[in-house]
Amino acid sequence: MEPLFLGSNPSTRANYYAIPISVYISVINPELAIYHGLVDYIARSFLTIAGKQKRFVHPVMNTYATVVLAAGKGTRMRSTLPKVLHPLAGMPLLGHVLNAVEAIPSLASYVATTTNHRPVVVLGYEAVHVEAVFGQRCLYALQEEQLGTGHAVLAARPVVDELDPLPQTILVCYGDTPLISSETLVRVLVEHLAHKATITFLTAHTEAPSDYGRVVRNADGRVQAIIEVKRATEEQKRISEVNSGVYCFDRAWLWAALDSLPRNPSGEYYLTDLIGIASSQGRVIATVTGTLEETIGINDRVQLAAAEQLLRRRILEQHMYAGVTIIDPSTTYIDAGVVIGTDTVILPGTMITGKTRIGSDCRIGPGTTIDQSAIGDRCVIRNSALEETTLEEGVSIGPFSHCRPGAHLARDVRMGNFAEVKNSYVGAETDMHHFSYLGDATVGEHVNIGAGTVTVNYDGIRKLRTTIGDGAFIGSDTMLVAPVAVGEHAQTGAGSVVRHDVPPGAVVVGVPARILRMRMPQPQPDEGPTTEGSEKV
Ligand code: UD1
Numbered sequence: 001m002e003p004l005f006l007g008s009n010p011s012t013r014a015n016y017y018a019i020p021i022s023v024y025i026s027v028i029n030p031e032l033a034i035y036h037g038l039v040d041y042i043a044r045s046f047l048t049i050a051g052k053q054k055r056f057v058h059p060v061m062n063t064y065a066t067v068v069l070a071a072g073k074g075t076r077m078r079s080t081l082p083k084v085l086h087p088l089a090g091m092p093l094l095g096h097v098l099n100a101v102e103a104i105p106s107l108a109s110y111v112a113t114t115t116n117h118r119p120v121v122v123l124g125y126e127a128v129h130v131e132a133v134f135g136q137r138c139l140y141a142l143q144e145e146q147l148g149t150g151h152a153v154l155a156a157r158p159v160v161d162e163l164d165p166l167p168q169t170i171l172v173c174y175g176d177t178p179l180i181s182s183e184t185l186v187r188v189l190v191e192h193l194a195h196k197a198t199i200t201f202l203t204a205h206t207e208a209p210s211d212y213g214r215v216v217r218n219a220d221g222r223v224q225a226i227i228e229v230k231r232a233t234e235e236q237k238r239i240s241e242v243n244s245g246v247y248c249f250d251r252a253w254l255w256a257a258l259d260s261l262p263r264n265p266s267g268e269y270y271l272t273d274l275i276g277i278a279s280s281q282g283r284v285i286a287t288v289t290g291t292l293e294e295t296i297g298i299n300d301r302v303q304l305a306a307a308e309q310l311l312r313r314r315i316l317e318q319h320m321y322a323g324v325t326i327i328d329p330s331t332t333y334i335d336a337g338v339v340i341g342t343d344t345v346i347l348p349g350t351m352i353t354g355k356t357r358i359g360s361d362c363r364i365g366p367g368t369t370i371d372q373s374a375i376g377d378r379c380v381i382r383n384s385a386l387e388e389t390t391l392e393e394g395v396s397i398g399p400f401s402h403c404r405p406g407a408h409l410a411r412d413v414r415m416g417n418f419a420e421v422k423n424s425y426v427g428a429e430t431d432m433h434h435f436s437y438l439g440d441a442t443v444g445e446h447v448n449i450g451a452g453t454v455t456v457n458y459d460g461i462r463k464l465r466t467t468i469g470d471g472a473f474i475g476s477d478t479m480l481v482a483p484v485a486v487g488e489h490a491q492t493g494a495g496s497v498v499r500h501d502v503p504p505g506a507v508v509v510g511v512p513a514r515i516l517r518m519r520m521p522q523p524q525p526d527e528g529p530t531t532e533g534s535e536k537v
């Protein structure tokens, strides 16, 4: 059998084949579409063995484009930030929706697109701001005036119609429904395909349908309309099936229908009114039922908090199933982009945010915040705060310490309690136990930083660097007045104020510190009582 070439774009079509038998199954007998994946899989294995192309697409679904509506200000959020940029588990609402959309092809090769069409995002309020956040990840359409969801989809038309190959199906979702999963989007696409529908949309059932559009069906259970709550009768308001805001449309029908969509009494063009129009035309309308959880649309900050709680639980469960112990999920907050290795234990009151990566066998918390950091294996971090920090393996921090941006602690460093490191490299096995501050410093290996050591890195105008060589011994309460360098194996006396570079191996004391003697070779026991008080615990 000759494979079919799909798509009109020669640069992409060569990657995609359809297997005639699976075409037959899905077109002739749509109910068997569920077996399509199996046929696809078998065929793919066969061709993989034969060393040929590995990807297949369904010929009917070979062209779909996604339109994400994100033009609204989100008046009910009462915020100057566009609604879709409000963070949920550390990621803007729109980012969650885009993640789900972008994962569709990886889930179902048989509904994969023939191209990697980027999602078309409709922007309006603060469009420049939103576009700056997502950049090249999407294509953008501008809806200058926010006249409703139907009007917003129409604003995407010029961008969609430029796509090559031209999509036959338009998947529409809303930028404010961040819990939607790619699995559910695939279900809507497959159902649309199987029924050769004009419209397929996602619904959910709830006892508290609040401000969702109600799905009105006739006695046979056929969909007749979606009625927005503002226009619903008391009886319709009691309908427990609601519109989740995910739709597939036949493109040609969609454009024609939107062109003739009337403004409703509230002055808007509702996308949901298309369901009534399609129904009155006797078109095929299919529905897919999903969970209410996935449906949650964020209109106000109460819904934002509710979604945060659901998503947070989902994220924690993913980590737990992947081998991370979370002692108290109710007080543990982990952002969507965080990666954690197996057998790491997260103790109560811990918040891990941004694109943080944590290795295996760590012990994090209690009472710890870690943001945008990379933590190696076997680290222990107690009651501390870390931002934009790198820890190599075996580092111990806290309790009550602070690593600020640019802190890099090498293997087996021990830091704290009550210590702070900022924009500094600290070499392997260095100890920095109590009440110390290292800012803009480069510290070697096996250094002892005595209690109360401070790098005096700021002269009121400039930030200045301190360098401390391998094996140096910094006495308690030393002030290192930058710019200054302490040589390898040098030593400073307790309370010394070091204003000049210290040669390797020298012992300095006093205010300002002066050379007392050379530390190397080893000092005699009756010489120099000056370093007592340097802490090494
Ligand atoms: C919408 C649906 C409702 C459904 C609910 C699910 C309509 C008319 N109603 O209501 O049936 O139950 O979502 O969450 O579609 N937007 C634009 N341009 C506009 C208006 C809105 O881009 O002119 C965007 C918004 O930014 C938002 C999305 O469309 O991301 C949905 O709009 P929103 O006003 O939140 O609709 P809902 O009232 O939630």
Ligand code: CA
Residues within 6 Å of the ligand: 174, 176, 297, 298, 299
């Ligand atoms: Ca909404």
